[in-house]
Amino acid sequence: MKIIETNNLIKRFDGVHAVDRLSIGIEKGQITGIVGPNGSGKTTLIDLLSGVLEIDGGEIIIDGTKKISRLLPHQVSLYGITRTFQNVRLFEQMTVLDNILVAETERNVFGSFFEGHAQCHYKTAEEVLRKVGLLENKNRLAVSLSYGQRKLLEIARVLAMKSRIYLFDEPFAGLFPEMRKIISSIIQELKRENKTVILVEHDMGLIRELCEHILVMDEGKLLAQGDPGSVLGKREVIEAYLGR
Ligand SMILES: Nc1ncnc2c1ncn2[C@@H]1O[C@H](COP(=O)(O)OP(=O)(O)OP(=O)(O)O)[C@@H](O)[C@H]1O
Ligand SMILES: [Mg+2]
Numbered sequence: 001m002k003i004i005e006t007n008n009l010i011k012r013f014d015g016v017h018a019v020d021r022l023s024i025g026i027e028k029g030q031i032t033g034i035v036g037p038n039g040s041g042k043t044t045l046i047d048l049l050s051g052v053l054e055i056d057g058g059e060i061i062i063d064g065t066k067k068i069s070r071l072l073p074h075q076v077s078l079y080g081i082t083r084t085f086q087n088v089r090l091f092e093q094m095t096v097l098d099n100i101l102v103a104e105t106e107r108n109v110f111g112s113f114f115e116g117h118a119q120c121h122y123k124t125a126e127e128v129l130r131k132v133g134l135l136e137n138k139n140r141l142a143v144s145l146s147y148g149q150r151k152l153l154e155i156a157r158v159l160a161m162k163s164r165i166y167l168f169d170e171p172f173a174g175l176f177p178e179m180r181k182i183i184s185s186i187i188q189e190l191k192r193e194n195k196t197v198i199l200v201e202h203d204m205g206l207i208r209e210l211c212e213h214i215l216v217m218d219e220g221k222l223l224a225q226g227d228p229g230s231v232l233g234k235r236e237v238i239e240a241y242l243g244r
Contacts, residue, residue, distance in 0.1 A: 003028035003196050010057030011044050018044040020220030031197040033207045036217035037241050042200045043086055046167050050083040051076040080164030088150045092143040099142050100125040103157045128156040148179045165196045
């Protein structure tokens with residue numbers, strides 16, 4: 001069953017067709033990889049699927065029934081969609097723990113500050129921080145974390161939100177092997193829990209290891225799709241990466 005589909009989805013930036021009449025389907029409970037050369041529209045697609053950008057044309061269909069031509073931020077959480085950002089976004093002047101609590105309690109920073117946090121939120125926050133290996137740093141300010149720790153905190157934050165669909169935009173980029181291993185096992189665990197994962201990634205080793213299905217984008221369009229083994233060897237895919 002397709003949990004997300006796009007139908008002729010379009011996003012333009014001043015004449016650039018970042019996403020160009022894109023029609024794709026994402027299978028429920030699978031890890032789908034999205035690959036393609038720099039500037040091919042991967043992040044823009046994630047931005048459209050997570051309501052960060054407005055759609056210029058076409059539609060997104062969720063669960064085969066809900067057709068959306070305008071995805072608003074509150075609908076995104078309603079549909080159980082969460083994401084990480086290619087350039088990590090944290091509440092810099094809050095502690096590691098508060099970054100999680102805020103995400104859990106509400107999307108609204110001030111709301112969660114003033115309402116206080118329920119005990120169960122602390123429990124989940126500590127659980128996800130332990131999972132990514134950041135529990136002993138829970139009282140540090142986010143701003144003081146290393147690059148890798150920041151990426152792990154962002155992953156912990158989406159885990160705490162207990163979603164159905166996880167969109168990861170280059171979660172492994174620039175990380176040391178031990179941190180990569182943590183993220184890789186988290187993604188595999190999400191699959192075991194029957195969650196749906198969309199993974200944007202440039203490292204083809206990781207793509208082969210984690211994804212059963214990949215979509216290759218080029219200039220905002222779908223260039224190829226299928227299992228990584230057969231798709232990554234295709235001549236048009238290799239040519240797109242080499243830059244024609
Ligand atoms: N906010 C923006 N304003 C103008 N142009 C943009 C904007 N965001 C993206 N673009 C353009 O849209 C196209 C697609 O960009 P996008 O960031 O989606 O690519 P990408 O596949 O994620 O690339 P990368 O692998 O480098 O992350 C590029 O030509 C980019 O320059
Ligand atoms: Mg990108």
